[in-house]
Amino acid sequence: xxxxxxxxxxxxxxxxxxxxxxxxxxxxxxxxxxxxxxxxxxxxxxxxxxxxxxxxxxxxxxxxxxxxxxxxxxxxxxxxxxxxxxxxxxxxxxxxxxxxxxxxxxxxxxxxxxxxxxxxxxxxxxxxxxxxxxxxxxxxxxxxxxxxxxxxxxxxxxxxxxxxxxxxxxxxxxxxxxxxxxxxxxxxxxxxxxxxxxxxxxxxxxxxxxxxxxxxxxxxxxxxxxxxxxxxxxxxxxxxxxxxxxxxxxxx
Amino acid sequence: xxxxxxxxxxxxxxxxxxxxxxxxxxxxxxxxxxxxxxxxxxxxxxxxxxxxxxxxxxxxxxxxxxxxxxxxxxxxxxxxxxxxxxxxxxxxxxxxxxxxxxxxxxxxxxx
Amino acid sequence: xxxxxxxxxxxxxxxxxxxxxxxxxxxxxxxxxxxxxxxxxxxxxxxxxxxxxxxxxxxxxxxxxxxxxxxxxxxxxxxxxxxxxxxxxxxxxxxxxxxxxxxxxxxxxxxxxx
Numbered sequence: 001x002x003x004x005x006x007x008x009x010x011x012x013x014x015x016x017x018x019x020x021x022x023x024x025x026x027x028x029x030x031x032x033x034x035x036x037x038x039x040x041x042x043x044x045x046x047x048x049x050x051x052x053x054x055x056x057x058x059x060x061x062x063x064x065x066x067x068x069x070x071x072x073x074x075x076x077x078x079x080x081x082x083x084x085x086x087x088x089x090x091x092x093x094x095x096x097x098x099x100x101x102x103x104x105x106x107x108x109x110x111x112x113x114x115x116x117x118x119x120x121x122x123x124x125x126x127x128x129x130x131x132x133x134x135x136x137x138x139x140x141x142x143x144x145x146x147x148x149x150x151x152x153x154x155x156x157x158x159x160x161x162x163x164x165x166x167x168x169x170x171x172x173x174x175x176x177x178x179x180x181x182x183x184x185x186x187x188x189x190x191x192x193x194x195x196x197x198x199x200x201x202x203x204x205x206x207x208x209x210x211x212x213x214x215x216x217x218x219x220x221x222x223x224x225x226x227x228x229x230x231x232x233x234x235x236x237x238x239x240x241x242x243x244x245x246x247x248x249x250x251x252x
Numbered sequence: 253x254x255x256x257x258x259x260x261x262x263x264x265x266x267x268x269x270x271x272x273x274x275x276x277x278x279x280x281x282x283x284x285x286x287x288x289x290x291x292x293x294x295x296x297x298x299x300x301x302x303x304x305x306x307x308x309x310x311x312x313x314x315x316x317x318x319x320x321x322x323x324x325x326x327x328x329x330x331x332x333x334x335x336x337x338x339x340x341x342x343x344x345x346x347x348x349x350x351x352x353x354x355x356x357x358x359x360x361x362x363x
Numbered sequence: 364x365x366x367x368x369x370x371x372x373x374x375x376x377x378x379x380x381x382x383x384x385x386x387x388x389x390x391x392x393x394x395x396x397x398x399x400x401x402x403x404x405x406x407x408x409x410x411x412x413x414x415x416x417x418x419x420x421x422x423x424x425x426x427x428x429x430x431x432x433x434x435x436x437x438x439x440x441x442x443x444x445x446x447x448x449x450x451x452x453x454x455x456x457x458x459x460x461x462x463x464x465x466x467x468x469x470x471x472x473x474x475x476x477x
Contacts, residue, residue, distance in 0.1 A: 030365030032414035039432030078448035139317035288382035
C-alpha cells in the first residue's frame with residue numbers, strides 16, 4: 001500500500017473515531033461536574049483509616065496496592081528487557097574505546113557545567129530521599145523520589161566524568177538494588193499473607209498523629225522500596241545506553 | 253452539581269481558574285502539534301522537553317501536584333536523556349559506516 | 364468550557380497518530396507515541412476534576428474540604444513513570460534494528476527481509 005493510500009485510510013479512520021468520541025461526549029457530565037461517589041468517599045475516610053494525609057499515595061500503596069505491584073513489575077521487566085536486548089550483539093561488534101574516541105572530537109566540558117552539576121549532585125540525592133520518604137504526608141512518593149535520585153547520577157555523567165559515573169553505579173550493585181526494591185514490595189505483601197491477613201494488608205502500627213513521617217504503617221515502607229527500585233531501574237537503563245555510545249571524554 | 257468553594261490558603265477564584273486552564277490547554281494543544289511537525293529528531297527532543305514542561309503546568313492547574321512532580325522529572329529530564337543517548341548511538345554508527353565506505357572507495361579508486 | 368479539555372484530548376491523539384503514520388524516522392515515531400500517551404493523562408485528570416475543589420492533601424487544611432478525585436491521580440502518576448520505561452525498551456529495539464539493517468526508515472524496514 002503506498003503512503004498516500006495509507007494516509008487517506010488513516011484520515012478516514014480518524015474522522016470516524018473523532019465523530020464517535022464527540023458524540024459520546026454529549027452523554028458525559030461536563031468538565032468540573034464530578035458525579036462519581038468513589039472520590040468523595042475516599043477523601044472522607046482515608047485520613048481516618050490510614051493516618052496518611054497524602055490521599056493519592058494512600059490510594060496508590062494501600063487501597064489499590066495490588067495495581068501498583070503490577071506497575072512496578074512492568075518497570076522491572078522493562079529495565080531487564082533493555083539490559084537483555086542491548087547485551088546481545090556486544091561480543092561481535094564492539095571496537096576498543098580508543099578507536100572510537102579518536103575521530104569524535106568531543107570538546108572538553110565547560111567549567112560552568114562541571115561546577116554547577118557537581119554542586120547540584122549532592123542536594124539532588126537529599127531531595128530524592130526526602131521525596132521517597134514523605135509519601136504519606138505531602139505531594140511526594142516513591143516514584144517521583146526514585147527518578148530524582150536517578151537524576152543525581154546523570155548529573156555526574158553530565159559533568160564529563162563518564163568513568164566516575166561508571167564507578168558510582170556498577171552494574172552488579174544496581175541490579176541488586178533494583179531486585180531488593182522490587183522484591184521488598186512483594187515481600188511486604190507476602191508477610192501479610194504469612195500473618196493470616198489478605199495480601200498487602202497494612203499490618204504495621206498506624207502511628208499516633210496523621211501526617212507524621214512515621215505514621216501510616218506499610219505505606220511509608222512500600223514507598224521506600226518503590227523509590228529504590230525506580231532509581232535503580234533508570235540508572236541501569238541509562239548506563240546500558242551509555243555503554244552503547246562509549247564516548248569517553250578527553251580528560252577523564 | 254457545582255461545589256461550594258471553601259476558602260483555604262490554596263483557593264483561587266473560579267473565574268481565574270477557568271482562564272488559566274483554557275490558556276494552558278490551548279498551549280498544550282499547540283505544543284503537541286509542534287512536537288509532531290518537527291521532523292529532525294534532535295530538534296524534536298528539545299521540543300518534547302518543552303512540551304513536558306507545559307504538561308506539568310497543566311497538571312498543576314488541574315490540582316494534581318503529585319502527577320506534576322512525576323511529569324516534570326520524567327518528561328523534561330529522563331526521557332530526553334534516554335532519547336539523546338539513543339540518537340547519539342545511531343548517528344555515531346552512521347558516521348563510522350560512512351567513513352568505512354569512503355575509505356573503501358578511495359582505496360579502490362587509487363588502483 | 365464544559366467540554367473543551369476533552370476536545371483537546373482528541374486533538375492531541377489525532378495529531379500524534381498522524382505523526383506516527385507519516386513518519387520517516389523511527390525516533391520521530393517513538394516521540395509521536397509519547398505525545399499520544401500524554402493525551403491519556405489529560406483525559407484521566409480531566410474526568411476527575413471538580414470545580415472549586417483543591418488538591419487531595421489534608422496536611423494543613425481541614426479534612427472535609429471538597430477535593431478532586433485522588434483515584435485517577437494515582438493512576439496517572441504510575442502511568443507516567445512506567446511508560447517512560449517502556450519507551451526505553453522501544454529505543455533499545457530501534458538501536459538493534461539500526462545495527463542490523465543500517466536504516467531507521469520505517470518504510471524501508473518493512474521491505475528488508477532475510
